[in-house]
Amino acid sequence: MTLFDPPAPLAERLRPRTVHEVVGQTHLLGPGKPLTRVLESGRLGSLILWGPPGVGKTTLARLLAGEVGAHFIPLSAVTAGVKDVREAVTEAERLRARGQRTILFLDEIHRFNKAQQDALLPHVESGLLTLIGATTENPSFEVNPALRSRARTLVLQALTHDETRALLDRALTDERGLPGVTAQPEALDLTARLAEGDARRALSTLEVASTLANPVTPEAITEAFGRHLPQMDKNGEDFFNLISALHKSVRGSHVDASLYWLARMLQGGADPLYVARRIVRMAAEDIGLADPQALRLAIAARDTADFLGSPEGDLALAQAVVYLALAPKSNSVYTAWKRAVSAVQEGETLPVPLHLRNAPTGLMRQQGYGQGYAYYFDDPAGSFRQNYLPDGVHLDLYTPTGEGWEQRVAERWRKLQDAHGEGKAQPEG
Missing domain, CATH: 3.40.50.300 (P-loop containing nucleotide triphosphate hydrolases)
Known part of the structure; x- marks a missing residue:
């Protein structure tokens, strides 16, 4: 190295020479x-x-x-x-x-x-x-x-706070490190915390801070560290783990956790419209009919994020996430739909009953299409008595929960079941 050659970065100079020098x-x-x-x-x-x-x-x-x-x-x-x-x-x-x-x-x-x-x-x-x-x-x-x-x-695991702190101490005492530099203990603790287990980031921050103050102070560390953007691979496991954490926090009605994971995603560079689509799914899957307004608000948030862009539109997503986290939860429609799809995929393909078929032509009417159909507004009692499923098929797909709006409609659902001759026990309210 000549007088005009810059020294290697601190993290490079302090690379362990043997496995015994490895920290962590x-x-x-x-x-x-x-x-x-x-x-x-x-x-x-x-x-x-x-x-x-x-x-x-x-x-x-x-x-x-x-x-x-x-x-x-x-x-x-x-x-x-x-x-x-x-x-x-x-x-x-x-x-x-x-x-x-x-x-x-x-x-x-x-x-x-x-x-x-x-x-x-x-x-x-x-x-x-x-x-x-x-x-x-x-x-x-x-x-x-x-x-x-x-x-x-x-x-390999991220370094613990104590391991990072030990590495910083080495940087101040090792001849390859920062000779002549001292640091306040509070500054080293702050560096270890901000580095989040990344040894290279910790050493780089300390090296820059040492050019700002000696002894190194917490203020110098803050200035050297700069603005921290959370790490997130937009197509990798971290991304999907964050989406999972956001969804499960909303489902668990934890408002602060929901906001935190949303912020982690958006600050990490996630596509706001992708996040918005997932929020719409949460509204349909986990809130459902417990609060029918949730889906409308989620779609409005998506449209707002699309219209305003980031960062202004991020506030609409935050509003939707808070609303969904606070809302009563019901997956009754989600569960009923999965059962319906399963019944179609696994069951026999049966014909539509004649009285439910469309009969736009005389020939179809001669074949019995539409005959015997009881129009609800002409014959409410007959409408309830007629069968709406293929002959011999009985399905129990939907059951309302006792949450929110569904609690209010549970009594009508029970009466309808009785009217159709399919009486189920009333759900707990």
């Missing part, structure tokens, strides 16, 4: 744990390292390669392609002739498409390459089953 991941590296046993045996197979950003996936891969004496070839799936894999294979074949094994590290392996992942298969299977893939996405969805079956998946 004690469930993998502690005594008797999976990676410890692997290293003790000296037999390292292909691995998929799955975990959030900044927990040491790349570092761990490099250290494992060093521990077993293997040649390390790092590739990033963002920029690499099949050509790079072929070059790695050629290099591995040359090294194997000398008796040396090769580890191919593929960062962000989930960004390789199926064909690119398939190109790795024969070389992983033959043992020419030991693959270590790193991903922030669930390998069950993002890594081909054939490749996944040839590699052991290890889950």
Whole structure:
């Protein structure tokens, strides 16, 4: 490095040199744990390292390669392609002739498409390459089953507050860190909290803050950290987990949790109209006839979000989420509809009774279409007595709950059941 060369970032300078310097991941590296046993045996197979950003996936891969004496070839799936894999294979074949094994590290392996992942298969299977893939996405969805079956998946965890704090202390005491810099304990605690288990983010924030104040203060940390946007892969597992959390919080009538998960999604970059469509579904599925206004409000919120865009339209979505969380809940229509669909799919296809058929022509009337039909407004009693299902079919699909509007209509529903000769027990109110 010359006088004009910038120093490596703090996170790079503090990379562990041995597995014993790794902070966190004690469930993998502690005594008797999976990676410890692997290293003790000296037999390292292909691995998929799955975990959030900044927990040491790349570092761990490099250290494992060093521990077993293997040649390390790092590739990033963002920029690499099949050509790079072929070059790695050629290099591995040359090294194997000398008796040396090769580890191919593929960062962000989930960004390789199926064909690119398939190109790795024969070389992983033959043992020419030991693959270590790193991903922030669930390998069950993002890594081909054939490749996944040839590699052991290890889950890396976000650093705890205490682990992050220990790493920050190391940065202030290690000769590779920030010599001459001190920090107030409150500043280090704040950094550990804001980093949310991401070691790289914690060290980067401390490094920037050290240029603003020495000793580093909480105010310097806040300024260095900047505005935090929650991490969310718009097409990945996190996205669908957030949708699930939002839906279940609304269903559970927890207003604050519903708003929190909505904010996480919208601040993380989710498409407001996609979120709006899910809110409309919540209104139909979980509130239903307990509050018929809920569906209208959800659709109005969707239209408002479409008309205003974000961030102005986000308020309409928040209003709908609060309303749905507060509303009484009923899945009676949702349940009845599933039963109806099941009855159609699993039952015999029976003809429509003649008296319910449409009879627009004389010939159809001669065939008996529409004959005997009791028009409700001419003959209410006869209308109730006639059968509305195919002969021999009896269905119990819909039952109102005792929630909200359905509690008010339950008595009429019971009377209608009695009038049709299908009397059910009145639901509890």
